[in-house]
């Protein structure tokens with residue numbers, strides 16, 4: 003910690019920053035905790051998808067207060083969440099119903115509470131299409147207006163989506179696992195009418211490879227998915243061997259010292275999987291590097307190293323692990339997860355190489371998802387914003403403090419926040435979620 007950082011985070015330093023109008027950031031709710039207050043279900047139209055999903059999740063619901071005006075009491079005590087079934091919303095007039103549902107809830111929501119809007123993406127007609135898009139604007143704005151660590155999320159479904167498709171996603175969003183996911187929208191399709199469960203150990207007996215697992219986000223992924231029952235194959239470069247072994251021991255997994263850019267990396271990983279003899283449920287391509295410079299100072303070596311580690315290596319590894327002939331390859335019904343970045347999605351000065359690689363990851367998962375759907379393999383990415391790790395610890399303190407506060411939750415995320423989102427995507431119950439890039443950024447203003 004630099005002298006400046008120490009001064010800033012000391013008691014007098016914090017008092018000065020409060021005087022300057024910088025409030026202490028709100029406490030976020032984390033882990034598998036549900037909201038403390040009631041979950042309120044509102045509907046626009048007569049859709050039952052959300053009610054059925056909440057029943058599957060074992061949640062009881064209360065009825066909404068509608069359009070409590072300035073003087074009306076609204077909710078007597080704070081509510082934990084408002085979940086709106088907007089799957090039958092098609093007209094501008096119906097948006098008024100949504101406004102009337104949201105208005106009292108925005109004021110009545112508890113700290114770290116949730117607003118969730120569930121809507122249909124496959125709607126016909128110009129008005130319905132524009133109204134669907136209006137929901138995106140509403141969600142992003144409500145997320146910015148909420149206080150106290152409460153978040154807002156929009157979930158897109160299709161006419162085929164059933165409650166067992168939506169269950170893991172709605173459970174994730176309502177629970178503390180989604181603490182740093184705010185103002186986001188993603189898609190939940192349909193994955194067949196198989197029985198799925200919402201459990202605390204969804205990865206029990208399943209093997210998952212995590213690259214870059216020696217520290218930071220990768221170590222948090224290893225710990226979080228081990229909590230969820232996974233058998234972890236933890237991968238990192240040989241110089242990080244000691245830290246890697248410590249993480250692997252802690253989670254009861256196996257450490258593999260391997261530079262993922264080695265041409266035979268995929269084969270080495272497949273051999274480890276084959277030796278463990280439990281198949282391969284998932285691969286989390288977390289290893290990543292930055293070599294920041296303005297483009298005018300970016301030479302070919304700086305360019306190549308970042309694209310090699312962050313993008314090309316995972317394509318090569320995927321090629322091997324997706325080959326049905328590979329002993330130790332990815333199982334049908336498996337999971338591939340990439341790590342993008344808000345810098346990649348929005349662009350970031352001094353990071354052309356990194357942005358190329360991270361936007362490339364987003365493009366990769368979107369292209370792969372439909373191609374692998376016949377094997378029930380889902381492919382998704384998580385795009386972290388500012389997360390407190392050694393990588394971001396290298397950013398000068400004042401700039402780091404600005405980055406921390408430049409999101410709706412006014413703080414940096416923790417590695418576990420990224421890890422929880424990955425664990426949700428790895429869950430067998432998340433079968434209906436594929437080709438998505440979920441930002442874990444507290445609604446970062448960068449590219450918001």
Ligand SMILES: NC(=O)c1ccc[n+]([C@@H]2O[C@H](COP(=O)([O-])OP(=O)(O)OC[C@H]3O[C@@H](n4cnc5c(N)ncnc54)[C@H](O)[C@@H]3O)[C@@H](O)[C@H]2O)c1
Nearest residue numbers: 214218219238239261262288289290343386388389391393
């Ligand atoms: N920290 C953030 O705010 C942030 C934001 C957006 C995206 N990300 C992404 O999240 C991922 C993890 O980031 P982090 O902050 O934990 O980084 P980190 O630097 O703390 O950890 C990265 C790990 O990857 C390993 N690694 C690097 N090159 C490797 C290689 N060739 N083979 C095997 N392992 C290799 C490193 O040894 C290290 O242990 C990266 O892909 C990063 O780009 C991080």
